[in-house]
Amino acid sequence: MIELLALNPSLDRTALAAQFAADGRVQIRDVLTDVSARALHRVIAEQTPWGIAYDVGTDKPVGLTAAEFAALDPARRTAIREAIEQAMRGRDYGFSYARYPILDAYLQHWAPGGPHDIVLEHINDAPFLDLVRGVTGMPDLRKADAQATLFAPGQFLAEHSDSHVGEGWRIAYVLSLCAVDWRPDWGGYLQFFDDDGDIVAGYRPRFNALSLFAVPRPHAVSYVPPFAPVGRYSITGWFRDR
Ligand SMILES: O=C(O)CCC(=O)C(=O)O
Numbered sequence: 001m002i003e004l005l006a007l008n009p010s011l012d013r014t015a016l017a018a019q020f021a022a023d024g025r026v027q028i029r030d031v032l033t034d035v036s037a038r039a040l041h042r043v044i045a046e047q048t049p050w051g052i053a054y055d056v057g058t059d060k061p062v063g064l065t066a067a068e069f070a071a072l073d074p075a076r077r078t079a080i081r082e083a084i085e086q087a088m089r090g091r092d093y094g095f096s097y098a099r100y101p102i103l104d105a106y107l108q109h110w111a112p113g114g115p116h117d118i119v120l121e122h123i124n125d126a127p128f129l130d131l132v133r134g135v136t137g138m139p140d141l142r143k144a145d146a147q148a149t150l151f152a153p154g155q156f157l158a159e160h161s162d163s164h165v166g167e168g169w170r171i172a173y174v175l176s177l178c179a180v181d182w183r184p185d186w187g188g189y190l191q192f193f194d195d196d197g198d199i200v201a202g203y204r205p206r207f208n209a210l211s212l213f214a215v216p217r218p219h220a221v222s223y224v225p226p227f228a229p230v231g232r233y234s235i236t237g238w239f240r241d242r
């Protein structure tokens, strides 16, 4: 069986740590072996029962399973889309993306022993944890959650800083598994902003890259336009020290 999160043995951890120390963020390209990254991509792109997550700013974020989403009638779908647009037309927060909550699924035994459970175990196993600890210089990181996400055409995650996450949630991660050579015009960038709202960095969706950044820090996933392909897959979550 192919190991789903086998690390590329030739990462330059010293250089990566220096970059993280300088910027509070870093992107580790080719983080997994190619065989492993391809297998993981197949799990995420072909074996994930996608639900959705959305937020209209004025209320709590909403997560729906694939079954719950499938059961929504067209009028309700339209109402949700309009509420998201209304929030974003003004100053409210908002987001919309496809999601599979890997940690919830693990804890609630949605598919015991399935590939998503194995992914979560690998993320929380020594090789992966030690990489993140070493690169961030945070030896106390002890565990992480995970969700699979897909930003399809029309979806986005508005500017936010991850200040909503729990105490001790130190590092956000995005394991990017986009198998298409992504055009910049297709949006979906993980963007970072300075205090003036100018973009200081933007990571293009790519295959087999792990972005790590210390939170809180202002960032967003830019809008994916209608003409983009379906392909902005990732696994994301937070590493915590308690
Ligand atoms: O998927 C990404 O690139 C970023 C995700 C993110 O910022 C979040 O889920 O809070």
Ligand SMILES: [Fe+2]
Pocket: 160, 161, 162, 172, 219
């Ligand atoms: Fe975030």
